[in-house]
Amino acid sequence: MATEKWVVVGRKECDLINQQVELREQRVYPTADFLRQFAAPYRVRACLCTAAVECNMAGIACKWAFNAPDTDRF
Numbered sequence: 684m685a686t687e688k689w690v691v692v693g694r695k696e697c698d699l700i701n702q703q704v705e706l707r708e709q710r711v712y713p714t715a716d717f718l719r720q721f722a723a724p725y726r727v728r729a730c731l732c733t734a735a736v737e738c739n740m741a742g743i744a745c746k747w748a749f750n751a752p753d754t755d756r757f
C-alpha cells in the first residue's frame with residue numbers, strides 16, 4: 684500500500700489569465716517501513732496547474748495545460 688497526497692510546489696499570478704494559480708504535485712509515499720530505507724521518500728505521479736483545464740479549453744499554449752510540452756509558463 685501507499686499513501687497519496689497533493690502538495691503545492693509553486694504559486695504565481697499568471698499574466699495570461701490574470702489569476703492567482705498554484706502548481707501541485709500528486710506525491711505517492713511508501714507506507715512499508717522497509718521500502719523507506721531503499722526508495723526515494725516519494726514519487727511524483729502527476730503535476731498540474733490549478734487553471735490547467737481553463738487554459739487548455741481556451742487554447743493557451745502551456746506545458747501545464749497539457750497542450751505545449753516545451754512551453755513552461757510557470
Ligand code: SF4
Nearest residue numbers: 697732734738745747
Ligand atoms: S496552465 Fe500555464 S498558462 Fe495557464 S495559468 Fe497555469 S501556468 Fe498560466
